Amino acid sequence: MKRYLANHVANMPPSGIRKFFDLVATMKDVISLGVGEPDFVTPWTVRESGIFSLEQGQTMYTSNAGLFELREELAHHLNVTMGLSYDPLKEILITTGASEAVDLVMRAVLEPGNIVLVPDPSYVSYGPCATLAGANVRYVPTHAEENFRLRVKDLTQAYSPEVKLLVLSYPNNPTGAIMQREDLLPIAEFVKEHDLLVLADDIYSDLTYEGTHTSFASLPDMHDRTLFVSGFSKSYAMTGWRIGYVAGHPDLISGMTKIHQYTMLCAPITGQIAALEALRSASEAKDEMVAAYDRRRRLMVHGFRSMGLDCFEPLGAFYVFPDISKTKLSSEAFAEELLKEEKVAVVPGTAFGPSGEGFIRCSYAYSLEQLEEALQRIGRFVERRFSL
Template sequence: MNRYLASHVANLPPSGIRKFFDLVATMKDVISLGVGEPDFVTPWTVRESGIFSLEQGQTMYTSNAGLFELREELSHHLATSLGLSYNPLDEILITSGASEAVDLVMRAVLAPGDVVLVPDPSYVSYAPCATLAGASVRYVPTHAKEAFRLRVEDLTQAYSPKAKLLVLSYPNNPTGAIMQREDLLPIADFVAKHDLLVLADDIYSDLTYAGAHTSFASLPGMHDRTLFVSGFSKSYAMTGWRIGYVAGHKDLIGGMTKIHQYTMLCAPITGQFAALEALRSASEAKTDMVTAYDRRRRLMVHGFRQMGLDCFEPLGAFYVFPNISITNLSSEEFAEELLKEEKVAVVPGTAFGPSGEGHIRCSYAYSTEQLQEALKRIAHFVKPRLA
């Protein structure tokens, strides 16, 4: 029945993360460092709010844009935490996870022939979403020697006159890199010069371990050019609740809302009530989780360096991206052989773009005990290959 599939869907590669972890499902006693999901449960006050909403019979549709009360709270949160001003009436859209928000941005602003500039390596969804919107992708390489920051020099080399949208995802998945205000200002000049829109995926903004996060939308002249995407999955351990959001100029949000109302209708109401409570009461729980991630971050960097692998120090998100090229194995070979020999699952760096070759991604959103055992097994795997 493949012949019935649209060619652009049939030719779309499966997720480099999910494809690899189909193998994991067939094995026992595997330590998985693959999925970017908090090992914490959603804070109790948040869960209780969701339960209470069900007990009160709140099981209906909400407005297409989402509960107004949640949009109001988000408007206040973004203003106080990031200095961003969005009108809750028409500049914030609640989505079914940040992933839907990314898809909506792409489908609302891209047309066939448009080009999207995507930092490489970066999250696996950006290029496929651009393809499904009829656009093409130009990867912009980033490098460990530059702390995986996006640079104007590399943007200039990748630029096409057909470019319409630049993706910015910092803190970055998979590298854990961050970009500070002084790093972003030249990018803002480039965006203005070439009349680009920006998809700023700030889903990991709360997981920053060196200074405060700077939102691209807060830079001079960038507010209306930026579509700010985030959600509750990572910061509040709410992956299964599927609540994200996008904020931006009302004309662009209006376009996305039209697509959203014909496809998703609205985000799950129970998750929206839970997200509202997360903003109101879960800041302390969020801080505790970030503190735990920071300890694990340092453990992982030290562990990889101690076994002889060069490991960039991530300053955001909850991933490390060690360089394994010294083993003379490709990223795919390393991940497959490590899984078979030591029963540790990691993601090949190439799942995140061509520049990921020579690296693997390891999530440290797991218990310290699991991480220590995983490092022990990886070191056992690596040692004979460094001799």
């Protein structure tokens, strides 16, 4: 029956992340450092609000754009935390996770023949979403020696007149790199010069360990050019609630809402009510989670460096991206042999783009005990197999 599949779907490779974790599911005693999901449970006030809403019989549709009360609270939150000003009536759309928001941006603004510039390495969904929207993808390399920050010189080399959209995903998955204001200003000039739109995926903005996160939309002349995407999964440990959002110019949000109302209708009401409570009462719990991630981050960087592997220090998100090129194994071979010999699952860097070769991604959204055991096993593997 494969002949019935559309060619662009049939030719799309499966996620490089899921390949390994389908294999992990068949093995025992594996420590997985692969899935980017908080090991914390959703804060109790948030859970209680969702439970109470169900007990009160709040199980109906919301408006296509989402609960207005949630959009109002989000507008206030973005203004206070990032200096962004959005009209909750026309400029914010609640989505089924940030993933749907990314998909909506791509489908609303892209046409066949358009090109999307995607930093490399970066999250696995951007390229496939662009392809499903009928556009082409061009990866823009970032480099460890430049702290994996996107540079105008690399954008300039990748640019052609067909480029319409630039993806910015900082703090970055998988590298943990951040972009500070002085890094973003030249990018903004490039965007303005070439009349581009920007998809700014700020899902990890709260997980910034050095300085303050700068939203691209807050830069001069970038507010209307930027589609700001975020959600509640990472900051509030709400992955299963599936609530994200996109904020931007009303003309663009209106286009995305059309697609949303025909395909998704609305995000789940229980998750929206819980998200509203998260904004109102869970900031302390969020800060405690961020502090725990910071401790784990330091442990992981020290652990990989101690075993002789270079490891860029992540300043955001909850991943480390150690350089395993000294072992002379490819990223995929290293991950496969580590899983086979020591039962530790990591993700090959190539799952996130061509520039990921020579690296592996390890999530530290796990307990300190699990991380310490994983580092011991990886250390044994490296010491036994390689002379570093």
